[in-house]
Amino acid sequence: MGKKSFGSGEFSGIASTPLRVDPERIAPLTAGGRELPNNLVLAPMAGVSNLPFRLIAREAGAALAFTETVSAKALVQGGAKTRRLLASSPTETPVAFQLFGADPGVLAEASRILAGEHGAVWIDLNLGCPVKKFIRNGAGSALLRDPLRVREIAAAMRAAISGTFSVKIRTGWDADSINAPEIARIAAAEGVDLLTVHGRTRAQQYTGTTDRATIARVVQAVPEIPVLANGDITLPAHVFDMLRETGAAGVMIGRGAMGNPWIFEQTLALARGESARRPSRAERRATIDRHIDLMAASFPDRKLLAANLKKYLAAYAKGMRGSADFRRHILESDDLDAILAHADVFFAVPEAA
Numbered sequence: 243m244g245k246k247s248f249g250s251g252e253f254s255g256i257a258s259t260p261l262r263v264d265p266e267r268i269a270p271l272t273a274g275g276r277e278l279p280n281n282l283v284l285a286p287m288a289g290v291s292n293l294p295f296r297l298i299a300r301e302a303g304a305a306l307a308f309t310e311t312v313s314a315k316a317l318v319q320g321g322a323k324t325r326r327l328l329a330s331s332p333t334e335t336p337v338a339f340q341l342f343g344a345d346p347g348v349l350a351e352a353s354r355i356l357a358g359e360h361g362a363v364w365i366d367l368n369l370g371c372p373v374k375k376f377i378r379n380g381a382g383s384a385l386l387r388d389p390l391r392v393r394e395i396a397a398a399m400r401a402a403i404s405g406t407f408s409v410k411i412r413t414g415w416d417a418d419s420i421n422a423p424e425i426a427r428i429a430a431a432e433g434v435d436l437l438t439v440h441g442r443t444r445a446q447q448y449t450g451t452t453d454r455a456t457i458a459r460v461v462q463a464v465p466e467i468p469v470l471a472n473g474d475i476t477l478p479a480h481v482f483d484m485l486r487e488t489g490a491a492g493v494m495i496g497r498g499a500m501g502n503p504w505i506f507e508q509t510l511a512l513a514r515g516e517s518a519r520r521p522s523r524a525e526r527r528a529t530i531d532r533h534i535d536l537m538a539a540s541f542p543d544r545k546l547l548a549a550n551l552k553k554y555l556a557a558y559a560k561g562m563r564g565s566a567d568f569r570r571h572i573l574e575s576d577d578l579d580a581i582l583a584h585a586d587v588f589f590a591v592p593e594a595a
Contacts, residue, residue, distance in 0.1 A: 261478065261512070267485040268513035271305065271492050273468055274406030274435030276336065276364070278305035281492025282481070282506050284499055285472060286311050286340040286366070286410070288373075293329045294536035295554070298529065299499055300334050303506035307337055308494075311368045314343035314352035328360055329540065335363075338408065342368035344380035344391070346398035353402040363405040367395065369425070370412045372444045383412050383444035386421060389428055396432035408436040410472075410494075413456040416445035422456055423463035430464040437464060438494050441473040457488040470494045476502075478509040478518050501557025503529065524591045530558050534582070548578040555585050564588065 271281040284291065284299040286308035296307035309327060316324040330337050339362045343349045349367070356362035368376075369385050369392065376382030385392050400407055409429045414420035426437050439460050441452035452473035461469045468491035471484045476498035484493055499505055508518035521529065533554060541547035552572045559565040568588045572581045 261518075262482060262486075263512050264482050264486055265513045265515065267482060268510065271468060273408065274364075276406050280305045280510060281470075282509060283338075283470065283492065283494050284308060285494045285496030286338075286368070287496050287500075288371075289550075290500060290553075292327075292540065292550070293331060293334075294533060294540050296334055296337065297331065297536055298503050298533050299506060302503040302529075303510045304495075304499075304503075306364075307334060308366055309337060309339050311340045311342045311371060312352075314341045314349045315345070317341070317352045317355055318348055328356070330360070336406075337362075338364040338366045338406075340366040340368050340410070342371060342376060342381045344385065344395075346391075346394045349395055350398040350402040353399050357403050357405060362403075364408065365399070365403055365405065366408045366410060366438075367399060368410055370410045370438075370440050372412070372447050377444075383415065386412065386415050386425060386444065387419070389421070389424060392425055393428050393432060396429050396434055400433040406435050407433065408438065409434050410438040410440065412440050412442055412444055413453050414443050416443050419443075420453075420456055422460050426460045426464045426469070430467050434467065436468050436470065438470040438472055439490075441471065452484075454484065454487045457484075457490060461489045461491075468492065472496065474498075476505070478505060478512050481505075481509045482512075501554070501560050526558070527589050527591050530555070530585070530589055533558075534585075544578045545576065548576055548581055551578075552581055555581070559588060562588075 268280055271278045282304055284296060284304045284307040288310050291308060291310045299307050312324055312327050328339065339356050341349060341352050353365050356365055368382055371382030377384045411422055411425050413422045422439055429437055439457045441454060441457050442450060457471045470492045471488045471490035472494040475481055475484060475493055475495045481493050484490065495505060504521050512518050534551065537547060537551050541550055555572055556569040559568050568584060571584050575581050
């Protein structure tokens with residue numbers, strides 16, 4: 243297909259990048275007997291992957307979206323805040339509910355609650371979160387240091403649910419303990435249907451670059467299950483590069499979709515032999531307006547809506563002229579009307595558009 247370029251501009255905020263397209267790498271993905279129309283999925287992101295954001299990503303072409311990570315212990319105890327994180331819609335079916343915890347019995351019970359009370363058909367286990375709150379409780383990427391506990395947890399959760407069961411990991415605890423292939427083999431042996439690898443260690447947090455070589459080793463370690471590659475995917479070019487270099491069955495896109503859900507439809511367009519067209523200003527405004535409406539429906543409390551909405555508006559503004567001033571104005575404001583007024587002016591569509 244030859245070289246193409248994905249241009250920069252007022253809306254994208256990204257530099258022109260040589261693009262090698264391998265259309266055959268964008269394909270349906272099957273996990274646990276469940277087939278997805280393509281292999282592009284939205285990552286679970288704390289404070290970001292709520293229902294409105296997931297719906298926007300799905301409408302842009304993501305085949306699957308993961309919820310924010312939910313405490314298994316809090317879910318079993320019936321916490322109201324925790325249950326709000328589980329809000330879903332039939333229009334995003336299937337959705338992957340992600341759990342975190344360190345106790346096999348509690349995680350199994352939480353899985354049963356999700357399947358029974360929330361109709362979950364896809365449950366994911368978080369073995370990758372690097373934040374201190376998780377580590378102090380032996381959860382998230384702390385479990386990478388305890389393969390035997392990983393085996394116990396995977397076995398307990400697999401026994402508790404009949405739907406698709408997946409696990410998200412990092413490459414290891416630090417550079418001296420890269421054990422993602424070992425963890426992957428344990429997970430696969432206990433009946434996990436799909437594995438996602440974020441190509442960084444816990445010690446790296448979100449610094450440095452993605453270790454694609456280790457992701458490739460994980461793919462080779464568990465040929466019987468699909469592996470998703472995650473990390474540093476902010477352009478369609480990165481999707482094709484990641485798939486080509488790792489041999490992964492698909493990609494999970496996180497921060498690269500924040501303010502740019504069009505990365506999904508652009509990648510799919512390239513795979514069809516079409517151009518990776520940037521959204522027009524009018525199309526961009528329509529998506530932002532829809533996002534605002536979805537947020538308003540999910541957050542009826544005005545203060546809570548203001549607190550949650552402005553991070554998305556700031557992300558949509560990235561790369562546009564005057565975005566620094568706009569972000570400063572809205573991020574410093576707690577007044578919903580003021581935030582919406584600033585957004586209305588900043589994202590205004592010229593009459594000729």
